[in-house]
Amino acid sequence: MNFVEELRWRGMLHDIMPGTEELLNKGMTAGYIGFDPTADSLHVGHLTQIMTLTHFQRAGHKPFALVGGATGMIGDPSFKSHERNLLDENTLQKNVAGIKAQLENFLDFTGANSAVMVNNYDWFKNFGFLEFIRDVGKHITVNYMMSKDSVKKRLEDGSGLSFTEFSYQLLQGYDFYHLWKNENCALQMGGSDQWGNIVTGTEFIRRKDGGEAFALTTQLIKKADGTKFGKTESGAVWLDPKRTTPYQFYQFWLNTTDVDAKSYIRIFTFLDKAAIEALETEQDAAPHQRAIQKALAKDITIRVHGEAAYQKAVKSSEFLFGNVGIEFLNELNDTEVLGLFEGVPNFMISRNDLENRINAVDLLAGYTAVFPSKGEAKKMIQGGGVAINKTKVGTAEDFFNTDHLINNKYLVAQKGKKNYFLIIAE
RNA sequence: GGGGGGAUACCAGAGCGGUCAAAUGGGACGGACUGUAAAUCCGUUGCUUCGGCUACGAAGGUUCGAAUCCUUCUCCCCCCA
Incomplete structure (x- = not known):
């Protein structure tokens, strides 16, 4: 199945520029997606783009993953309601390295259509301001840039945006041009919020070199209730x-x-x-x-x-x-217990303190940080939302001592139904 | 440069001298029900040694008493030039 068809039946396709499908059907095409280094790790929200790029490669095309070492310094104003804080250079470098390492796990770097990682800092670092506004800025009018939804929104709701963020689309546009010119990369993909930025690129390529480039965007993932995808309590x-x-x-x-x-x-x-x-x-x-x-x-x-x-x-x-009782832990040795609770947040407390018995609130909000404050611990206990060793804690004054330890070493605390914590007494 | 409006808890937004730790809505969290689902209903939503303590952009002041009045400062928005 071809790439676009694949995205279509999966419900991933949002918008596609006319001619894109024809181009892809002609044979191996190079395309790219950009990733913003706002943190040193990607999150599940990035998975859509990773999947898109992987489908692209599986369909026989050549994927480029661009890490925005340069654009990350500026900040994309798209659909952000406020001016962004700039990251310092050290953080940025760390972020770029982290993201690069993760992306490498998902793409295939062998074969005729092997994946390629690029960092736009490489072509921007020696690009002077005067040179940039002459070679790039000259080709795109302010009218054009202002008509983008991302910019319009910021102007209309009054929050405004700095010249720095305003110029972001030119940088991203130039990225596309650079890859098109040097890597024969004819397609940029991204989330639907990137459509405006991508099209600035195809427009720039057209105006500067009379070239033709294409755009494809994917659906933004939302939950059925309309709330943001990829967020949890923590x-x-x-x-x-x-x-x-x-x-x-x-x-x-x-x-x-x-x-x-x-x-x-x-x-x-x-x-x-x-x-x-x-x-x-x-x-x-x-x-x-x-x-x-x-x-x-x-x-x-x-x-x-x-x-x-x-x-x-x-x-x-x-x-x-599951329906396994807490006693099950007694049948396990230390290594097995720790293995079972790997990934569950854990806290250490002193065995001596526990010998003198500790009440529930102090245990969960003083000796450990299951709750951020005693007040909250108390409220949760009153609301019936706290359990230790799978038994509900009745009152804030319930006491615990070494007799309660499972395996003579562990307490299992539960905040609500789904949040577990392992307390280790040593 | 001139004139006007504003800054309140996670967000939106009331309060305009005491009864305000601050209405209401949303969100979030918890409980019941279930399937670790959805919908629904209920509760909680500043910290605390439960005596109090810190809070309504910041700093001063008036007052027995200030989120509410006055002064200065910072930031934001709107209109005119």
């Missing part, structure tokens, strides 16, 4: 296991609602149509089994964190959410 879901553990990552996908799962399985996995429809049939017949969520979480977790990490995440999940 913030963004990252690909870096140090920021979001494989267990948390797996849980994030497993918790997807039924409605969203049906669209995510198409977007975030490579499962084909038949496999997906089979899963849907299964889901409809036995919704409580959550076949789609499980398949979704499995597929993505393995691709991002590997098979071993996935297995561990499943084991932890089965123990924490």
Whole structure:
């Protein structure tokens, strides 16, 4: 199946410039997607673009992944309601390195259509301001730049934008030109919020060299209830296991609602149509089994964190959410317990302190940071949302001592139903 | 340069001398129900040694008492030039 068809049936395609499909059908085409180095790790929101690029390569085309070492210094104003803070150079370099390393895991760097990583800092670092406004700025009118939705919105809602952010689209436009000229890269892809920036590029290529380049954008992922995709209570879901553990990552996908799962399985996995429809049939017949969520979480977790990490995440999940009693821990040795709780936040407390018994509030908000304040711990306990060793904590004055330790070493704290914490007494 | 308006909790937004830790809505979190789903209903949403303490852009002042009045400063918006 060709690339565009693939995106289409998966519901990923948002907009495509006329002629793009014809170009792709003619043969191997080079195309790119840019990634902003706003952090040293990508998060699940970036996965759509990673999938797009991977589909592109699988369809026999040559993918370029661009890391915005230069554009990251400026900040894309698209659909951000406020002027952005500039990152300092050290942070930026660290971010570029982190993102590059992650992207390398997803693309194939061998063969005729091997992937290529580029950093736009390489062609911008020696590009002088005068040179830039003569060679690039001259070809694009301010009228044109102001008519972009991203800019218009900022002007209309009164928040304004600096000249720096305003000029962002020229930088991105030049990126496209550079890759088109030097790498024969005729297509830029991105999220639908990038359409304006991408088209500035094709326009620039046309005006400067009379060349032809193309654009394709993908749907922005939203949850069925309209809220932002990729956020949890504790913030963004990252690909870096140090920021979001494989267990948390797996849980994030497993918790997807039924409605969203049906669209995510198409977007975030490579499962084909038949496999997906089979899963849907299964889901409809036995919704409580959550076949789609499980398949979704499995597929993505393995691709991002590997098979071993996935297995561990499943084991932890089965123990924490299954019907297994807490006593089960007594049958495990230390290594096994720690393995089971790998990815679950843990806290150390002193055994001596525990011997003198500690009340629930102090335990959860003083000795450990399960709750940020004692007041909150108290409220949660009163609301019936706290459990230790899978038993609800009745009052804030419930006491705990070494007798409560599982395996003579552990306490398992639960905040709500889904948030587990391991407390280790030493 | 001239004139006007504004800054309140995560966000929006009321309050305009005491009864204000601050209405209301949204969001978030928790509970019940369920399938670690959706919908619905309920609760919580500054910290605390529960005596208080810190808070309404910042700093001073008036007052027994200020988010509310006065002065200065910072930032934002609108109109005119």
